[in-house]
Structures are given as structure tokens and as C-alpha cells.
Amino acid sequence: MAVNTIASRPDDRPPPTVPHRLLPGYPDPAHWWHVPATGQHYLDTGTGDPVLLLHGNPSWSYAWRHLLPVLSPHVRCLAPDLPGLGLSPRPAVAPNAADRYAAQLDHLDALFAHLTGDRQLPAQGWTLVMHDWGGPLGIAWALRRPGVVARLVVLNTIGFRWPPGYRLPVYLKWIRDFAPVAALAHLTNAFPRAALRAGVVHPLRAAERRASLLPYARRSDRRTVVEYVRSIPHSDDDPAWRLLEPPDGHSSSLAALPVFIGWGMRDPVFTPLVLDEWTRRFPQARVHRYADAGHFVMEDAADELGRHIRDFLLGRVRR
Template identity: 65%
Template sequence: MVSGTAGRAPEPALAPPTREAVIDRLMPGYPPPRHWRRVPSTGQHYLDLGSGDPVLFLHGNPSWSYAWRKLVGRLSPHARCVVPDLPGFGMSRHLRPPAGCPDPYQAQLDHLDTLHRHLAQDRELPERGWTLVLHDWGGPLGIAWALRHPGVVTRLVVCNTVAFPWPAGFQLPFYLRWIRDHALVSGFVHLTNAFARTAVHAGVHHRLPAAERRAFLRPYARSGERRAVVDAIRAIPRDSTDPAWQLLEPPNPDAGLGAVPMLIGWGMRDPVFTPLVLEEWARRYPHAAIQRFPDAGHFVMEDAAGELGDHIRDFLRGTP
């Protein structure tokens, strides 16, 4: 008698999942590896997808290029989207300032210079005619970089950030002051990843799916990968004695930017960049088009991705 399985053809082995399938499971919505690039001289990671006028997205802390995935998905059919991980964040290795450069944010500007040269020389992007999309720490960095290179940036999109001295009456939330000013607190935050874990909840008004929260936190899973997160909080400038203050009050403020077309997309439920900061943007740049999103938090690109993406698309189409 033959067993019931005798003579039956063996079942085919399951094919291993593709790299893109694994990435989509670990980082849902993030562009696949064929869009990943690195700057040869620094190893800085960035996304490059779409075609058209170049648009450079600069994230803040504790986020990384993953925060822009929804906007990039909407805008890449209309523009060349370049989305770097700032050194020390995401998939870019930690930035170590060169000798004689104690301020890490001047070194960040130098890395933006290197990225821009690489894109112009190796990726054949134009040297001028760039749009910057800025959020959180990306705001002061992007504005300072634009001032460093007059004429390169021809449009600005501003999302919940600051690029000028804090307006009268503004105060940082107490938890940021504690992390910035107390070594024991910052050490605890570094050990537990508490700031990033809190940000993925408190930074949005509409709860993120668990898989997306895990993707936000993935680059900071090990304590050795969190140094830039805490360093960025401790570098928040209070006054002119702090090195990063020059990002908020550069020697040539508004030089060449006063007439640059500007779109401001603001999450009105942001506990850090409150409506008081938005009012200062409006006062300093009265020509800016402002879109307020009453049900969006700090990560306005998460809470209002559809509306914000449409406004940015129309802004790109409607400005030379």
C-alpha cells in the first residue's frame, strides 16, 4: 500500500520576500531602495525621485526623511524631490564637526553645501532655482543656507519652524528646557529614547498607525544612534551666547529672501511652535501665503498631508 503522499510532487519553496517588500513592511510608505542615494564624500543618505524643478526637504528633530514620505508621494509627479537625512539622523551617520569648527550647526551647513555640489555635479540638477521645504530644525538651517548662497533658493515652503529670534512672550515647553539645561535629564532621555517616543504621539493630532510609529523610531533603536537627537535639544538657542543663535539672527538677515515667494503651512495644535511664532512669520514676511490647519499638530505633514501637498503643488505651479 502506498502512503497518501507517495508520488505527490513536492510543494514549491516560498520565494524569499524582496528587499522592497521588507522595506515596505518595516517602513510603510517610504520610497523603495531604488530611490536611495548617498553623497560619496560624506555618506549622507538622501532620497531622489521625481522630475522637474528641484525641491529640497529639510526635516527636524527627532524625525528624519521618513516624515516627508506622504508629501513626496504627492509631489514627485510634479517636481524633483530631494530628501536628505541630516547627519546623525535617519540613515546618515553621525556628524562629527571638523577640527576648529565647534558649532555642529555650521558643520551641518557645510554638509548641505557638499550635498548641493554633489547634486549639481553628479546628479545633473541645476545649481539655482531650488525650492526649500522646511520643518523644525530644518527651518533655521535652510534659511541660513539660503542666505549663504544668494540666488540659489527661489521659493520657500515653511512648516512649523522658526528662523528668527523668538518672539516676545514665547517660552519653550518645560520638558525641552529640562532636557536642554540638565545633564541628568538629557542622560535619561538618551538612555530611554523618551523624546522620540513622545514625539510620535504628541507631535500629531491624528494618531499614527503603530507600524508608522515604529518606522519613525527605527533609526534610534540603539543608544549609540540617538546622540544627535539629544544634541539638537541641547543646542536650542536661548540668546546670543549660544552658538546656534547665529542661525536665528544671521549677520545678513533677509538678504535676498524678502521677495522670495513663500508658502507657510502651519499645524495650529503644535505645542512648541505655537500660533505666536506663526504671527511673527506673517509680520516679517507679509507677502507669504499662509495656510492654517486647525486639526494638525507639530508634524503638519502627517496630519494634513493631502491638503498641504495640494497647496505646495499649486504653489510650485503658480510661482516662476
């Protein structure tokens, strides 16, 4: 399958510069890499089978800092910052949501080509760890690349149309649907600030909260944060959902994969209704529900979640 790599565009903005000393718990710069074709920043740590960790919005690879030390002794962890987020460059914003989704998938293709080519990682046997926006992007990319992904780890995310009865939180609808609200969110950085407080049950330390927000300190670095929210599908007929469906006449290549689901039960966005749909679609999944964790389950349940994912990847059974 041909890879649609992305050339740098003259209006791309460089990534923010964040000193490592301001990122408590984050791997040191020896593990920081960039994709030559796109400039996309990613972490590469550990040895073994490849595990691709896809974060959401407004988070970035800093969100994986608790899991990486637990997983990297056993697997090779590749944790990119999605284009426009974290320490990756700020590309020009595509004119519509469909183009924005396509651009994100093209960046994943470019990352994969770099890792399997320049870095000589295997072209099969990958595990996807997906949170928030990383879920739909990961599922769409796995369907685009049949045979590459061998296992799925699902953490408070979506990979299908919203289940019947689901209601998007009103503050996300306001940003999505009303341009003045979106403009205000961009100006004030309100969405990342609110997400880091409402998305956890146990508050982050001040230094960790500052570190999470550092890539979005400048107004010019926040546009993608708002555009992700603006790209949330409006209805079941939204063309974006088609990326999460196998090609016509084909069954999903993901349906029978081993799946681990780790779910923060106090998530105000991805409610238990969404979890129920995951378990319906993947009845073979190993499921762990974390009663005292919110949207950022990797923050609230870091120790327990890390052990559970490690055991899943190593084929251990722990209930």
C-alpha cells in the same frame, strides 16, 4: 563660492540598517542615494525643478512619505536625512553648539555640490521645504548661498530669534539645560517616543510609529537627537542666531521670495505666536492654517497640505 566638504572621520559610526519592508509608505530603495563625501543618505524622486525637503528632530526623511507622491510628478524632490539622524551616518559630536551648526551647514554644502555636480541639477531655482530644525538650517544655508533658493515652504518651524513672549516647553528646557535629564532621554529614547505622540492630533498607525523610531533603536544611534535639543539657543545673545541674519550691511536675499506657510495650529512647540512672526516678516506669504493639525502637520494634514504645496509650486491659486 568654495564648498567646505567633509571627510569621513575614523570615529564616525555607520548608519543604521533598516529593511524597506519595515517602512510603510517610504519610497523604494531605487530612490535611496548617498553623498560620496559624507555618506549622508537622501531620497531622490521625481523630475522638474529641485525641491529640497529638510526635516527636523527627531524625525527623518520618512516624515515626507505622504507629500512625495503628490509633489514628485511635478518637481524633483530631494529629501536628505540630516547627519546623525535617520539613515545617515552618526558623526562624532562637535564639542559645542556653534560647531554643530557649522557641521550641519557644511553637510548641506556637500549635498548641494554632489547634486549640482555628480547629479547635474541646476545651481539656481531651488525650493526649500522646511520643518522644525530644518527651518533654521535651511534659512542659514540659503543666506550662505545667495541666489540659489527661489521659493520657501515653511512648516511649523523657526527662522529667527524667538518672538517676544515665547516660552520653550518645559520638557525641552529640561533636556537642554540639565545633563542628567539629557542622559536619561538618551538612554530611554524618550524624546522621539514622546514627540511622535504629542506632535500629532491623529495618532500614527503602529507600523508608522515603529518605522519612525527604527533609526534610533540602538542607543549609539540616538546621540544626535539629544544634541539637537541641547543646541537650542538659551537667549537672544546666543551666537547661533547670527546664522539667521544677513551679512552686515546687506539686506536679506530672502525677504521678497515667494513663500508658502502651512501651519498646524495645535503645535505645542511652534505656537501661533511663532506663526505671527513669520507672517510679519513675510507679508507676501500664502498662508494656510490647519486647525486640526499639530507639530507634524505633514502627518495630520497630509492630503490637504500636499495639494496646497503642489499648487504653490505650480503657481496655482487656491484659497
